[in-house]
Amino acid sequence: MNQIIKKIRMLEKKNNQKDMTKINNTKAETSRQMVVLNVYRANTHRNDLPRVEKFQIPVQRWMTVLDALLFAKSYLDSSIAIRYSCRMASCGSCGMKINGVPKLACYTKISELQGNTITCEPLSNFPHIRDLVTDFSQFFEHHKEMAPFIHNNNADIKDENKLSEFKQTPQDVDNYLQFSYCIKCGLCYSACPTVATDTKFPGPQALSQAYRYYADTRDDLSNRRLNAVDGKHGIWRCHFAGSCSKVCPKGVDPALGIQLLRGHIMGYSRNENKIAKLRDPT
Amino acid sequence: MMFKESQIMKIHYTTGLAALFVVAVHIIVRLMTPSFSLSLLYENVINNYHNIPYSILLESILILIAIHGFNGLRIILLELRQNKPWEDGITIFTIAATISIIAYGTRTILVANWLG
Amino acid sequence: MKISNEWVNNRENREGIKGWLNPSRYGWERISYWFQRLTGVFLLVYFIGHVYETSSLLRGENAWNAMLEITQTPGGHIFLILVIGTSTFHSTNGIRLIFTHGGKGLGNPGRPDYPYDAISLNYRQRSGIWVALILAAIAMLYGSAVLFSGK
Numbered sequence: 240m241n242q243i244i245k246k247i248r249m250l251e252k253k254n255n256q257k258d259m260t261k262i263n264n265t266k267a268e269t270s271r272q273m274v275v276l277n278v279y280r281a282n283t284h285r286n287d288l289p290r291v292e293k294f295q296i297p298v299q300r301w302m303t304v305l306d307a308l309l310f311a312k313s314y315l316d317s318s319i320a321i322r323y324s325c326r327m328a329s330c331g332s333c334g335m336k337i338n339g340v341p342k343l344a345c346y347t348k349i350s351e352l353q354g355n356t357i358t359c360e361p362l363s364n365f366p367h368i369r370d371l372v373t374d375f376s377q378f379f380e381h382h383k384e385m386a387p388f389i390h391n392n393n394a395d396i397k398d399e400n401k402l403s404e405f406k407q408t409p410q411d412v413d414n415y416l417q418f419s420y421c422i423k424c425g426l427c428y429s430a431c432p433t434v435a436t437d438t439k440f441p442g443p444q445a446l447s448q449a450y451r452y453y454a455d456t457r458d459d460l461s462n463r464r465l466n467a468v469d470g471k472h473g474i475w476r477c478h479f480a481g482s483c484s485k486v487c488p489k490g491v492d493p494a495l496g497i498q499l500l501r502g503h504i505m506g507y508s509r510n511e512n513k514i515a516k517l518r519d520p521t
Numbered sequence: 522m523m524f525k526e527s528q529i530m531k532i533h534y535t536t537g538l539a540a541l542f543v544v545a546v547h548i549i550v551r552l553m554t555p556s557f558s559l560s561l562l563y564e565n566v567i568n569n570y571h572n573i574p575y576s577i578l579l580e581s582i583l584i585l586i587a588i589h590g591f592n593g594l595r596i597i598l599l600e601l602r603q604n605k606p607w608e609d610g611i612t613i614f615t616i617a618a619t620i621s622i623i624a625y626g627t628r629t630i631l632v633a634n635w636l637g
Numbered sequence: 638m639k640i641s642n643e644w645v646n647n648r649e650n651r652e653g654i655k656g657w658l659n660p661s662r663y664g665w666e667r668i669s670y671w672f673q674r675l676t677g678v679f680l681l682v683y684f685i686g687h688v689y690e691t692s693s694l695l696r697g698e699n700a701w702n703a704m705l706e707i708t709q710t711p712g713g714h715i716f717l718i719l720v721i722g723t724s725t726f727h728s729t730n731g732i733r734l735i736f737t738h739g740g741k742g743l744g745n746p747g748r749p750d751y752p753y754d755a756i757s758l759n760y761r762q763r764s765g766i767w768v769a770l771i772l773a774a775i776a777m778l779y780g781s782a783v784l785f786s787g788k
Contacts, residue, residue, distance in 0.1 A: 250750065283649075340662050363656065366649040373650070417746050430663060432670060435656025437600040438648060454746075469527045471608065476600055478673070479737050481666030481758050490749025494666075495757035499740040504527050507739030534735050541728045561705055563698040570694075583688070590681040597674060601654075622688055629692040636695070 274298055274349060276307050277358040278319060282369045291358075292316070298349055304357060305333050305344035308371075320370035328488050331424030335371045336360040341426040341486045362429040377438075378428050381445040384467065387452065390460040393517055405457045405515040418451035418496045420489045427483030427493050439472035443483035446474055447496030453503070456515040465504055474501050533592050540585040543578055550575065570633035583626040591619045666758060669766045673730050676723035683720050714784040721780035726773040733765030 276296050281289040294311040305323055312319045323333040326345045333344040338358050349357065365373035394403040427443040428434050434442045441449075449464045468474040477497050484494040502508040524532075554560035569575050595615040599608065660671040693704040707713055736742050737757075742765075744756040 253752075361650070363650060363652040413745075413747055415746070417749050420749065432652075432657045432667070433600055435652035436654065437603060438651070439603045440600070469525055471526055471599060472603065473526060475526045475530045476596070478670050479666060479734060480663065480670035481755070482663035484755035484757050485663045485667075487755065488753065490753030490755065492746075492749070492755040492757050494755065495740070495743050495746060498737060498743055498757065499746070501738055502740035505531065505739050507741060534738075537728075537731050538735070541731075544724075563694070563701045566694060566701070586684050590677070590684055593677045594681060597678070622685060625692065626688045629688070629695060632695050 271298055271355060274307065275356045276311055277356060278308070278311065278370065279360040280319070280370050281367070283367045284369070300350065302349050303345050304337055304347045304349060304359065307349060307357065308344060308359065320372045322372045329422060331422035334362050334424040334426050334429070336362060336429070341429040343424060343426070343488050346488050362425055364429050364431070364434045365425060375425060378425055378442065378444065381441040382423065382448060384441060385445050385449040385452070386460055386464065387448050389452065389455060389458045391457055391514070392459060403517055405517060407456055407515050411456045411515065415451045415454040418447050418491055421448060421491045422489055424488065426486040426488065430482040430486045432480050432482065433476045433478065437472055437476055440476045441468070441473070443477070443493035443497060446477065446500065447491060447493035450496035450500040453500060459514055468500065469504060474504065477501070529592065533589060536585045536589040540582065540589055543582045543585060546578060547582055567633060567636055570630060570636070576630050576634055579630055580627060584623055587619045587622045591615045664758065665763050665766050669730055672726060673734065676727040679723050680720070680727060717784060718777050718780045722773040722777040725776040726769045729769035729772050730766060733762060733769065737762050
């Protein structure tokens with residue numbers, strides 16, 4: 240109980256600090272009526288030479304970078320290619336480099352950014368398709384390599400009348416829950432310095448997903464996952480530069496998952512082969 | 522493959538920690554001499570090599586840092602390119618370079634030990 | 638890893654080494670990553686040079702003294718001071734990395750709340766980087782005092 244109260248107080252303190260920062264930044268927000276949006280333009284399939292196009296965007300107070308891009312697309316140049324969907328940081332489609340750092344365009348308010356110029360470029364480390372759109376095939380391929388599903392030989396998936404149900408404590412869930420919040424937006428993959436040169440390295444997203452399923456007590460593929468990542472270009476090529484966790488918009492903290500998984504391989508943490516028990520359907 | 526990557530990395534961490542310990546002893550021994558410049562006099566250095574425990578210390582520094590250093594370089598190079606000739610080349614280079622530097626340094630320690 | 642060659646060979650739009658060498662965008666851990674790598678390569682080069690330098694003992698006193706003279710110039714002293722600083726940083730930060738690489742000092746996974754700050758990038762492990770930098774600076778000052786005093 241005390242811990243919960245402590246946490247609430249901590250959050251209150253954090254929010255108060257944030258409000259103060261907002262108040263301090265109010266001048267910068269209101270004084271900026273217009274921003275210049277620099278948009279990277281090129282069509283790889285037509286072998287276009289990359290160029291940067293500038294758009295003058297009128298700023299409204301809570302405008303996000305995605306809103307600005309959609310304004311440019313609606314009123315200034317309809318040929319700008321952007322991938323987006325939910326506009327609320329849930330789908331992970333609108334990842335791009337904003338002022339050189341990977342961010343979700345829908346989750347980045349213009350008021351958070353310094354200066355009167357905003358530069359939007361496609362995510363690094365993903366093959367480029369057109370303008371701000373990149374190809375995620377390789378990224379998803381790495382993700383699939385980690386067997387991102389729960390495997391359990393004891394679970395009966397054929398008999399629909401006898402549905403399997405596992406028993407997990409809240410602590411068991413906490414061990415993997417935050418890693419399951421991953422929306423596969425690719426920001427961590429774009430920020431990682433190892434992915435920048437090593438094409439065989441699975442990247443922070445895939446490795447943290449390997450931990451997500453490793454830590455799940457319903458899963459019994461633990462050893463296969465450990466072996467899959469213990470290669471020349473596997474988990475050991477992570478050097479804890481922390482950039483993945485820095486840019487993650489959902490608090491997944493991929494670096495934490497990777498280090499915890501490595502802790503199990505190194506024997507820092509006990510390899511608990513605790514498998515959740517099946518609840519008797521009767 | 523002879524070693525799993527996890528085993529190589531455990532060796533990397535262990536050699537790093539052990540090297541830190543032996544280099545610390547090496548530096549403390551040097552600082553225990555009355556003056557830094559005197560400790561580098563030819564006769565004093567040769568005398569150091571006549572001291573068997575000190576020679577063993579130097580040899581262990583040589584082996585530990587060679588393994589740790591060249592494995593570190595292997596890691597950096599592995600991340601640069603990904604194709605079989607490059608990766609095999611790096612493995613061969615790492616092993617050859619580690620053995621060469623250990624052999625070269627060991628020769629110095631042994632011959633200096635025999636010098637009068 | 639069973640990734641097909643088509644994907645492995647596709648290096649298009651990778652940041653390359655430029656991605657390693659741009660530490661300022663992502664905070665202290667990225668700076669530590671960059672320093673650890675840079676100091677490691679520098680120390681390896683020094684180690685090879687040092688093993689070669691000591692082998693001049695076998696060519697007699699004159700050869701040894703000639704080799705020593707190179708390090709007893711102001712430039713040589715500065716190089717040695719850099720070796721002292723980089724080795725101190727590499728060792729101290731290396732110890733921090735041995736712990737963090739196993740998940741020690743990073744905190745436990747939980748339920749993330751807005752604004753979703755990563756718990757692994759906490760002050761407990763991050764202070765290791767600052768300690769490494771401070772110790773490196775102290776070691777360099779001490780090294781300068783010993784080397785430039787000429788004793």
